[in-house]
Amino acid sequence: MQIITSRDNAKVKRLASLHKRENARSEGLVFLEGERLCKDAFESGINPSEVIVTEKNIPWAEKYAKDAEVTVLSDDCFKKIASTVNPQGIACIIKQPVLESGIPFRKDGNDIYAVLEDIQDPGNLGTIIRTADAFDFTAVIMSPSTCDPFNEKTIRATMGSVWHLPLVTMPLDKAFAFFEENGIETLAMHLKGKELNEAEIKLPAAYLIGNEGRGLSEETSSRCTRLVKIPMPGKAESLNAAAASAITGYVLASKRIL
Amino acid sequence: MQIITSRDNAKVKRLASLHKRENARSEGLVFLEGERLCKDAFESGINPSEVIVTEKNIPWAEKYAKDAEVTVLSDDCFKKIASTVNPQGIACIIKQPVLESGIPFRKDGNDIYAVLEDIQDPGNLGTIIRTADAFDFTAVIMSPSTCDPFNEKTIRATMGSVWHLPLVTMPLDKAFAFFEENGIETLAMHLKGKELNEAEIKLPAAYLIGNEGRGLSEETSSRCTRLVKIPMPGKAESLNAAAASAITGYVLASKRIL
Numbered sequence: 001m002q003i004i005t006s007r008d009n010a011k012v013k014r015l016a017s018l019h020k021r022e023n024a025r026s027e028g029l030v031f032l033e034g035e036r037l038c039k040d041a042f043e044s045g046i047n048p049s050e051v052i053v054t055e056k057n058i059p060w061a062e063k064y065a066k067d068a069e070v071t072v073l074s075d076d077c078f079k080k081i082a083s084t085v086n087p088q089g090i091a092c093i094i095k096q097p098v099l100e101s102g103i104p105f106r107k108d109g110n111d112i113y114a115v116l117e118d119i120q121d122p123g124n125l126g127t128i129i130r131t132a133d134a135f136d137f138t139a140v141i142m143s144p145s146t147c148d149p150f151n152e153k154t155i156r157a158t159m160g161s162v163w164h165l166p167l168v169t170m171p172l173d174k175a176f177a178f179f180e181e182n183g184i185e186t187l188a189m190h191l192k193g194k195e196l197n198e199a200e201i202k203l204p205a206a207y208l209i210g211n212e213g214r215g216l217s218e219e220t221s222s223r224c225t226r227l228v229k230i231p232m233p234g235k236a237e238s239l240n241a242a243a244a245s246a247i248t249g250y251v252l253a254s255k256r257i258l
Numbered sequence: 259m260q261i262i263t264s265r266d267n268a269k270v271k272r273l274a275s276l277h278k279r280e281n282a283r284s285e286g287l288v289f290l291e292g293e294r295l296c297k298d299a300f301e302s303g304i305n306p307s308e309v310i311v312t313e314k315n316i317p318w319a320e321k322y323a324k325d326a327e328v329t330v331l332s333d334d335c336f337k338k339i340a341s342t343v344n345p346q347g348i349a350c351i352i353k354q355p356v357l358e359s360g361i362p363f364r365k366d367g368n369d370i371y372a373v374l375e376d377i378q379d380p381g382n383l384g385t386i387i388r389t390a391d392a393f394d395f396t397a398v399i400m401s402p403s404t405c406d407p408f409n410e411k412t413i414r415a416t417m418g419s420v421w422h423l424p425l426v427t428m429p430l431d432k433a434f435a436f437f438e439e440n441g442i443e444t445l446a447m448h449l450k451g452k453e454l455n456e457a458e459i460k461l462p463a464a465y466l467i468g469n470e471g472r473g474l475s476e477e478t479s480s481r482c483t484r485l486v487k488i489p490m491p492g493k494a495e496s497l498n499a500a501a502a503s504a505i506t507g508y509v510l511a512s513k514r515i516l
Contacts (some may be wrong), residue, residue, distance in 0.1 A: 242385070
């Protein structure tokens with residue numbers, strides 16, 4: 001296999017450019033660096049379109065790349081495309097999974113959806129996706145202003161879950177139309193809501209979490225079938241968005257009839 | 259009030275040094291920058307020993323400083339002591355609250371403790387403290403290798419809760435001795451545990467959360483009165499530590515007899 005050794009090589013320049021998230025996104029691609037992120041994706045059935053390794057990782061590429069194009073870079077060239085100072089010498093490019101425009105619906109009476117209005121912190125988004133996967137949600141639905149689920153921080157925080165369940169980006173209007181048409185309960189997480197443990201919630205249900213700073217907008221809250229809150233007897237005025245999502249997800253998942 | 263305008267002034271140098279967490283810690287101090295962090299502390303009853311502002315923020319200092327020493331810096335000098343590029347011109351120094359060496363005990367039958375074994379992520383620690391405050395835990399107990407609760411990232415993630423409840427750093431051995439002596443249930447969060455919703459847990463109780471990468475050590479797990487787990491029907495193999503702590507905290511808080 002030919003090893004690219006020049007930092008000025010056109011391919012090296014292209015890879016370095018794709019490591020900037022905005023460039024990869026505009027081409028519908030995701031650049032993953034490091035063994036764990038790459039393996040998480042492959043083991044979830046994602047096929048890379050390109051695998052990039054240093055010479056010592058050629059056996060790794062041969063094991064995982066399958067039909068993908070393999071590019072071998074010198075250690076120095078790899079540093080140019082990597083974001084870490086001492087990169088492992090493993091990266092790949094995958095096609096960004098389509099953020100499904102329709103909302104999946106299992107219709108077994110156990111559907112749960114997390115609906116996010118403008119969540120801004122990549123760590124929060126990643127943790128919410130991880131929890132949604134753990135509790136086998138049908139989908140995570142994100143307003144168009146929610147942060148990018150395929151930025152590196154979010155992907156890391158999901159611990160692989162970003163590849164496990166449908167992620168849907170759509171205006172919340174459209175999501176409400178779907179929920180209303182299908183008789184799916186919509187729960188606004190709202191400090192003025194009824195306490196979660198006292199609300200008689202039945203599945204299928206969607207719960208809506210607002211932006212970290214502002215909470216859920218009044219417009220969105222008013223369209224929900226109920227307002228609910230997590231009882232907080234202590235001094236904190238609110239919970240972290242991912243913590244609130246975890247608790248609500250747990251409570252809803254415990255209502256499933258299996 | 260005299261305004262310090264020289265970056266070489268001894269006081270400016272000292273403040274810049276205290277903004278490095280390791281230096282403040284070694285003196286038993288916490289350096290807080292920005293209006294929100296300072297106000298969170300003051301409104302929780304913490305009195306600053308020193309307030310540092312730019313000229314335009316002198317009225318702010320007079321409102322909040324009370325008995326504290328006030329230092330006024332030129333905008334340029336403030337930039338030297340700040341960590342942000344466009345600082346607000348507000349900072350303070352407080353004495354680091356004593357990480358209580360004894361464990362508080364309310365003895366009303368409703369005590370809940372979160373016990374952390376080597377949590378490493380400041381954001382996770384902050385979110386765990388915030389949730390513990392929301393659910394009115396008696397204390398958060400941290401092994402000596404848990405990350406510093408007074409580093410800036412953790413303080414930010416707590417949204418003020420770092421000042422609201424007792425934080426105890428001690429070897430877990432010592433914590434177990436206290437729990438055993440007082441008949442407090444100890445719940446190891448462990449993937450081999452009994453499902454949380456099926457375990458008949460009574461308060462007072464402590465739950466133990468392990469390090470993000472390794473989970474709870476076998477040594478610690480084996481000393482607990484029970485192993486419990488959060489049921490996860492989906493594909494994710496584990497939950498984020500702060501998400502698991504939020505769910506467990508919610509479940510335990512719902513068992514309180516009020």
